[in-house]
Amino acid sequence: MTTSANAGHLPSRRLVLSRLLSRDMVSRRKAARAFLLALAASMSAIGLAATSAWLLDRAAQHPAVLTLTAAIGAVQLFALGRAGAGYAQRLETHDLAFGVLGRLRVMCLSALAPLAPAALASHTSGDLLERATDDVDTLQNLYLRAIPPFVVAGGTSLLSVALAGFLVPQSGAVLAGGLLCAGVIIPLLAQRLGRDPGHAMVQGRASLQAATVESIQGAPELVAYGQADRAIERLVELHLALAGQARRAAHRRGLIEGLSSTIVGATALGMLAMAVPAVRAGLLPGVDLAVLPVLGLAAMDAVSGLPGAFSHLHEDIEAGARLLGLESIPPPVTDPEQPAPAPAGVPRLMAQGVTLRYAQDGPNAIENLDIDLLPGEILAIVGPSGSGKTTVANALLRFWPITSGSISLDGTDLESMTGDDARSIVGALDQRTHLFSTSIGDNLRIAKPDASEDEMWAALSLAHADKWVASLPDSLRTQVGEGGASVSGGERQRLALARLLLAGRTVVILDEPTAGLDPSEAMEMLRDVLEALSGRSVLLITHRREEAALADRVIGLSHGRLTAVQVQDTTSPSFPGVPTRAPAAFDQVEDDLECGSRTRQSST
């Protein structure tokens, strides 16, 4: 079992391209339709230019109008064909590209889901945001601006060289040479010149995005400690670096475009030069002379997008590599191939000799821990900050793999069950509960999507939040702001408790559930919550002596090891099984708490 979070290595460029163009991503039928339409549009443009040139030449000779009818018809046909095929091709290519983007977004989120929360700890949220949004958006260029020009240029070049060669073979050869330069040599040069700026720009954008998100999230702290200006300076530095990279990329692009234009002009002139002797020798009617350079210009137009396509290709492959790299991050906890069924009812939870290390070469966060939580029992875990209490919760929720030992529910090993099954039994109220930027009702429905309003009010009432929610103008439809920014710490905790109660888990971990509440209110709420959870097993993680006194048993943790176990000796008069008097042996635990805080003080 490994516990290290891996940042994920980037796949090779070839692998990225073959994956992004695979059948799973791109519908072959749609791609073929888009290619044929693009070819029809491109050839119509060439046909239009060539027949128009011929028509103008011929018209200058004042022939009978009837002799021009076929050419006029061809011009009209090509003009309509170019517009119609161009329009249909854009529709088809965009449809194809947006279909792929949808699949990429699903792939990205599917890759992220099994990594939460353990393996995501090694990534900044800005980096993940960049991959899930900007990198996916960048990739639309692959399907709209990078691949189509190559395909169209190939087909158009073959057809136009054949046509020019049919009229004057030497002109066909010049066109083939021009196309080779503009379509192969220049793009290769562009690829060489564009690789570094493309790479640097994607990396630069990712750094800027990560720093921006971090600065926005940490804005209150930066302002409070007078570091806002430094943070802004850092953002400006990153922005300037990115602008410099963009400028370098633009210079190189400009150089390539200038070279391309020169080659286009030289090819048209060369074709004309080759055609003049053919006219003189009577091999080509004079009226056809203008057709050749015009045909050349139009054919070169089809390959003129290739250098730009190459520079897009670099950025796109880079973005694709970062996106596909998400799939190479090993999930910290994997589900077994043939999972054992989750036990029904309220199971007995047993942890034996459990050790958990967050980093492979780091210290044990919990070590050789034994916990036996009987069905319906309330077990308190107390211990100084950093002693491993939340780590116990992480292990029981299968968020992190344990390094050794075993955890079982009614004898079924937790590792033989899927993470989802384990978490359908074990639920937790986190110390840093996240509220989604939506309404109170929607935040509650995360625990139970089909919850009725009555159920939600019952849960809110148990969490002592019903009066507060009822007093809000929009009641359950009140928006809580981004990350719950518009509710207080205590209100957030009560909403989170209500959500947990609604989920109906049979083994419940309350990780400092009353943080943010004043002591008298905290006790009242905790009693109500424990009463509501009566019959289910509860692991109550707390710092407060009077809260631990509500448990049947108290265990103490210090430096990840068990230090004290105490069975309570009285039971609550208000509801069975829940004692009200603090146990004498809590003093032992308190000694540990004090010892822990002394150790921390002396170490700082």
Ligand SMILES: Nc1ncnc2c1ncn2[C@@H]1O[C@H](COP(=O)(O)OP(=O)(O)OP(=O)(O)O)[C@@H](O)[C@H]1O
């Ligand atoms: N994601 C993580 N990666 C690496 N180390 C971690 C991680 N989470 C916790 N730790 C370390 O593991 C140890 C136990 O942390 P834990 O969060 O379990 O303590 P705790 O008892 O819950 O503390 P508190 O009372 O402050 O919540 C600490 O030394 C902590 O720094």
Ligand SMILES: [Mg+2]
């Ligand atoms: Mg904790």
